[in-house]
Amino acid sequence: FPQLNGNALIAYYSSLIVRGCEFPSVTFGEPVGVLGGRTGGRVLFEGNHFGTTVGYADVLEASLLKRPGPILEVINNIFEGGGDDGLDLDGCDAHVEGNLFKHFHKDASNQSTSISSAIAVGIYTHGETSDITAVRNVFLENDYDFEFKEQATLDRSEEHTSELQS
Numbered sequence: 001f002p003q004l005n006g007n008a009l010i011a012y013y014s015s016l017i018v019r020g021c022e023f024p025s026v027t028f029g030e031p032v033g034v035l036g037g038r039t040g041g042r043v044l045f046e047g048n049h050f051g052t053t054v055g056y057a058d059v060l061e062a063s064l065l066k067r068p069g070p071i072l073e074v075i076n077n078i079f080e081g082g083g084d085d086g087l088d089l090d091g092c093d094a095h096v097e098g099n100l101f102k103h104f105h106k107d108a109s110n111q112s113t114s115i116s117s118a119i120a121v122g123i124y125t126h127g128e129t130s131d132i133t134a135v136r137n138v139f140l141e142n143d144y145d146f147e148f149k150e151q152a153t154l155d156r157s158e159e160h161t162s163e164l165q166s
Contacts, residue, residue: 008032015041015070018048023059025051025080034062037070044073053082055109061088063124067131074099083107085117085147091124093131102140118142122149129153 013036072094081103101118139145
């Protein structure tokens, strides 16, 4: 997705496998948005490299991927950072494994009242909650690694958090 400055991928009730892609840094919009999944399908992001975002813009926002249907799978990706969230998962079940999340800091362009975190999880519009499994991820120099809102649940193990000292 060379020279992108906004949305690279928006999927509505689809089945998709995204592997080995380079998502460049953007100064406007959210690079990836997913709403729902196709029955019998899959929503997988594996081995990708995501550049940074600016302001109130998530890197990957997903909603309405719920068991027993397809869930969001985010495996072995690199997230370079941004002014809002790396993953924003509202009303979304997900398996998040082996990723590197670094440099998520609320910036001057983000005028919202929200915080900046590597993974933010909450409820969707009609009360759909989120259940997240996160294993073997690395978090490096983020304002917050996880933000859990509104009845979200987390099954977490073997997470590694590092803060650089100046």
